[in-house]
Amino acid sequence: MVSCTVHNDETTPHLAAYVVPLVERPVKTRKRSVIVGKGEDGKPIRAIKEFTDPGGVSLCAKEFLGGRQKLRDMQTDFAETVGKKYGLERGIEHSMAKHQSIRAFYGLIQRPVQNVTIKPSAIQPQLLKKGLLTSEFESDEMVAIRLTNAVQSAYAPAVAKAKLLETSQRRIRQIENTVKYADTRIDSLAKDLAKARLDAGQIAMTVAKGGDELLKLHEILKEKLIRSPENERSNDRGFSR
Structure with a gap:
């Protein structure tokens, strides 16, 4: 931020802030397809090579503004943080209205x-x-x-x-x-929600079915373990005593 000044020389006080959008970019490695030579048929031969972006500090207004969605989020956050306590409501999102002085x-x-x-x-x-x-x-x-x-x-x-x-x-x-x-x-979100609920229901049914199969398998193994020859001999020795 270069400067921030409050102006009281007009009917409505306002604030003017001058900001330089400096963004620190990290070091990145990216891959690119480059031509490394030609084949016997004369066609170019390509290979994937890695390039390192050294990073640093650069100007990037998009980092602050970020397009329409980020501006909408900024207005929503401002309305919740500042406007709400003064009884001000946020404007309609995606409004088609045009300004009139x-x-x-x-x-x-x-x-x-x-x-x-x-x-x-x-x-x-x-x-x-x-x-x-x-x-x-x-x-x-x-x-x-x-x-x-x-x-x-x-x-x-x-x-x-x-x-x-x-x-x-x-x-x-x-x-x-x-x-x-x-x-x-x-309508679009409702369809997505209905599909998500249907998928969740199918997953729940699959899990429940798998649980039932595990219980059945557990009972089968338990029954086989009880009827195993070692258990039968052990039971016979116990009975002979």
């Missing part, structure tokens, strides 16, 4: 909706420049642009709310996709 969200819902009323006088070309002999008025194209801008400005909040509704619907679809993905994972 707070400013954009509140900007959409706080703008009022206005009713548009176009008066007959608004359709008439307005005076642009008054002269002594002639005056300059709006052209038909300018009137159309002015009225269009007025309508768009008045209905902009309504359009924004419609976009908010669209955003909410998109959010719902994203959650549905996340749930479907989770259901697929659950």
Whole structure:
């Protein structure tokens, strides 16, 4: 770690850490197939040789980040260690949602909706420049642009709310996709669990069957031992006494 600083100059205090991802690599021996010559037919001859990696210290960001799964595990661990005691919940894993800024969200819902009323006088070309002999008025194209801008400005909040509704619907679809993905994972895990239980049951039956066979074998050996000639002679001598 190069430095670690807490910033209190903003509304939300935050910490900035600068880390150099130095990783110590151990000495390793690896095998490779290399060309050691050519045969009589001219084809290359290969052989397996060992090479030693001396190891040392190198830069490796993957050791800290480690791909998607390691980042998910990091977020889960952070939520359990830090967020949980403050009442914060971890986000949905494998979520398909996309980020929307707070400013954009509140900007959409706080703008009022206005009713548009176009008066007959608004359709008439307005005076642009008054002269002594002639005056300059709006052209038909300018009137159309002015009225269009007025309508768009008045209905902009309504359009924004419609976009908010669209955003909410998109959010719902994203959650549905996340749930479907989770259901697929659950089904897959359930099948694996059922297979594991079936395998465990078969193993238990095999062990039980083997135990029964061992008991039977033990009884047979015991019976043979009792009926052996030495035991019979011993019993006869004992009876003669």
